[in-house]
Amino acid sequence: MHPIISTVLKRLGLGLLTLFFVSIIIFSSVEMLPGDFGESVLGQAATEETVAAFRKELGLDKPAYQRYFDWIGAVAKGDLGTSFSGRAASGVDRSRRVVDLVVPRLKNTLFLAVMAAVIAVPLSLILGITAALFRNSFYDRSVNAFTLISISLPDFFVAYLLILFFASLKVLEPFGIVFPSLANISADMPLGERLFKSALPALTLTLVIVAHMMRMTRAAIINLLASPYIEMARLKGISKFKVIVHHALPNAWAPIVNVIAFNLAYLVVGVVIVEVVFVYPGIGQLMVDAVSTRDIPVVQACALIFAATYILLNLLADVVSIASNPRLLHPR
Amino acid sequence: MNTNNSNNKEVLLQIKDLHIDGFSDNKWHDIIKGVDLTLHKGEVLGLIGESGAGKSTLGLAAMGFARPGCRLKSGSIVFDGQELMGMKERNKRELWGTRIAYVAQSAAAAFNPAFRLMDQTIESGVRSNTMSEADAKKDARDLFEALQLPDPQNIGDRYPHQVSGGQLQRVMTAMAMSSRPDLIIFDEPTTALDVTTQVNVLAAIRKVVRQFNTAAIYITHDLAVVAQMADVIKVLRYGETMEEADTRKMLSHPEHPYTKSLWAVRSIEKTPEPKTENVLEIKNVTAAYGRGENVLHDVSINLPRGRTVAIVGESGSGKSTAARVVTGLLPPSQGSVLFNGEALPAKLSGRSVDQLRRIQMIYQSADTAMNPRHKVRDIIGRPLAFYHDVSGAELDKRVEELLNMIELDASYMDRFPGELSGGQKQRICIARAIAADPEVVICDEVTSALDQIVQEGILKLLLKLQKELNISYLFITHDIATVKAISDEIVVMYQGKVVEQGVKADIFSPPYPEYTELLLASVPEMDPDWLDKVLDADKIPLDAS
Structure with a gap:
C-alpha cells in the first residue's frame, strides 16, 4: 500500500478514537449542567410523582453510564435520538427526531460557511502572496494593518458595523444595493435570494478569518524566501512573481493549510454570535436554544457534530500537508 | 585547463574597483574593498580565501547580484560589453540563467524539493525561448550522460531527495550548462561532498567546462581543489586581493606572506606515541x-x-x-x-x-x-x-x-x-x-x-x-x-x-584494503596534474556514488 494511504487510514482511525473520547466529555459536561428537564418543563407545581414518571419516560432514571452507552450505541447506528421538547405533559407526543431538527440548521450553517470560505480563502491567499511579494511596502503594511484591525474587533461589533453601513445608512444605495439586516433565510428561497440575504453575515465571517490566513500565507512564504533554492531560482533569471508562486508556495502549503482548516472549523462551530446578530437560522442558535431548555439529545448531537467537524478538517489539513511533502509522496 | 593563453583571448568579464557593503549592527560595513578582476572567454579563475574573505559575495557580484543585506556600492562590472552596475533587475534577469549561470554550494538545499530534477534543469533554457521543452529535455539527458550520472535517460524524473549529494551536484552543473552560458560561477561546489565523491564531481565539471569552452569563476577554500580546476588563482582576504597569478606559478612560488601561510598550514603531524592500556x-x-x-x-x-x-x-x-x-x-x-x-x-x-x-x-x-x-x-x-x-x-x-x-x-x-x-x-x-x-x-x-x-x-x-x-x-x-x-x-x-x-x-x-586505497587516492593534492594522474591511473571508479 502507498505510504500516504496507510497514513491517511491511520489518521482516520485516530480521528474516530478522538471522537469517542470527545463524546465522553460531551456527555459528562451535559450531565454536569445544573437543573433538570423534567422540572423545567413541568414547573415547580408538579408533584414528585409526575416528575419521576416523566423522567422515567425520557429514560433519565437510568444510571449515567447506561444512558451514555444507549446514546453512543444509537449514534453509531446513525440514530441521534428524539428531542425532549414537545413531550409536554399534555399526553400528546409532538416531539421530533433530532435529525429532523439538526439537519436543516446544519445545512444553513454549511451554506453560510461555504459562502464565507469561498470569499475568504482565495482572498487571503491572494493578499498573503502579494504582501509577501511587495513586503515592507506601503501595500504590505496597509494589508497587515487592515486585517489586524478586522481580527481585533469582536465579531458582533463587525456585524453591527456592517449593518450600520450597508443596511441602515445604505451607503451602496446609489448602486441599487441595500443589504437586509436580517438574514432569516429558509429552505424554499431561491439561491439568489439566499445569497443576497446571507451577504452581510458572510462578509462578517470573512473579515474575522481573513487576517489569520493571510498573515500565515505571508509568513510561510517569506520564511522560505531565505532558502538557497529560492536564491537559485532568482539567479536562474525567474521573475519575482513566478519565484513566489511557482517555487515558494508549493513548499509553504503545510502551515497555510493548517491555518485554513482551523478557520474553516471556526466557520461551522464558532458562528453562534454572528447567527444571533443576523437572526440566521443556523446550528449554533439551535444549540444555544437547546442548552437553555435542557434539551439534552439536541445539545449532544450539536456538540458531536462540532467535534466531528474539527476533527475532520484537521485530518484533511494533515493529509494535504503530507501530500504536499515530496519526501512522503515519492519515497526513495 | 592549466594552459594559459589568455593574452590573445577576448575579455568576457571585467570588474574594476568594486566596493560592496554589507549591513549589520545597524550600519553598513565594506565587505569588498576595491577588487579588480579580469576573465577571458573560456578561462577558469580560481577564487580562494577563508570564510568571510568575500569570495561568494564577489562571485555573485560577477552576476550583478547582491544578497539581501548587501549592496553593490561603487565600481564597475562589465560583462561582454554590458555594465551590470546599476542595471535594472529586469534586464539582469535576461542574462541570469542564460548567459551567466550559478552553481551553489549545497546542491541538496539549492534544488527545490517540490519539483522533479528535469523540470528544474531545463527551466532557464525553456524560459529564454532558446529551445522547445522537448529539445531542452533531450539536451539535458545528453548533459546528464556527459556528467557520468547513472541512468541519464530517467534520472531527471526523480525528486531531489531521491538522489545522492554527489549526483545532485552534477545535475546542478547540467542545469547551469543547459542554456550554454558564457560564464558559470561555481560557489564551493564540492565542499559538502565526501572526498571519494568529490573526485567524480571535479572530473565531470572540468570535462563539460572544457567541452563547451565555458568561462568559470571557481570559488573554494581548498587549495588542492582549485589547483585542479583553475588557469588563474586569485587569493582574497578581508575583501581585498592578496595575490593573483597563473596556477602553476602560484603553487610553486607564492609571493604574499598570507598566501605562503595558507600554503604552509597543513604541515602539523603528530608523532605517534607507544600504546597504553x-x-x-x-x-x-x-x-x-x-x-x-x-x-x-x-x-x-x-x-x-x-x-x-x-x-x-x-x-x-x-x-x-x-x-x-x-x-x-x-x-x-x-x-x-x-x-x-x-x-x-x-x-x-x-x-x-x-x-x-x-x-x-x-x-x-x-x-x-x-x-x-x-x-x-x-x-x-x-x-x-x-x-x-x-x-x-x-x-x-x-x-x-x-x-x-x-x-x-x-x-x-x-x-x-x-x-x-x-x-x-x-x-x-x-x-x-x-x-x-x-x-x-x-x-x-x-x-x-x-x-x-x-x-x-x-x-x-x-x-x-x-x-x-x-x-x-x-x-x-x-x-x-x-x-x-x-x-x-x-x-x-x-x-x-x-x-x-x-x-x-x-x-x-601499503598494502591497503580496497576502500582505504580509494579513500587515500581521492584526497586532492597540491599538484595541478593530480586529477589527470588519478584519472589516468584509473584508481577511481567514475560512475560511483
Missing part, C-alpha cells in the same frame, strides 16, 4: 535507529589512555553513530562498551553522574552546540557546578583557569557566543568538555566547519591539552590531513563496518 573498548557493537536497518555491524574499536584514535570514513559510514553508542544516546542492539574494563550501562539514563563525567563530547558546529543566551561563564561553569559542585568565587576562578588553558583571557567570561569568532566558539566548547575533568573526549568533526588556519590552532590546542591532562580522544573526521595531524591510531569505517584499524604508520603505508 585501553581506557575505552567498543566490543562487537551492532546498532540501528529505531526499527531501521543496522547502521553499525559488529564494530570493535579500542582507545588507549592518553592517545588519539581517529575514526575516518564518509558520511553514512557510521562514525557518528559509533559516538552515539559510546555516549549512551543510542543503546546498541548487540555488543557492549567497556570503560576501564567495566561495562557501561547501555542507556544514558542508566549511567551514574560519575560515569557521565568521564566521557565528554565536542561537536562539529560550535554555533549550535552552545545556548546563544548563555554567557561563556555559564557555559563553562555549568559542568563545573554539575559534576564538581563548585560555586561562587571558586567557580569563577576555575572558569578563568579553563579559559587560560584554551588560550583565552578572563575578559571573555561575560561574552555571549554570538560575540565570538568561529575558532573561539570551538575553544569554549573544548573548555566546557574538559571542565568535567573527563578521561575520554569524543570529538565529532570538530574542525570541519573551520578555516584551515583556525583548524591548525584548534588541533594544536587539543594536542597540548592531551599532553597536560592525559585525555584520550576519539576523533571522528572525514579529513585525511586532520587525521595525520592528530592521531596515534586510525580506524577506517565504510558502510557501518570497520575496514581497517591500526597505528598511523601502518594505515598510511
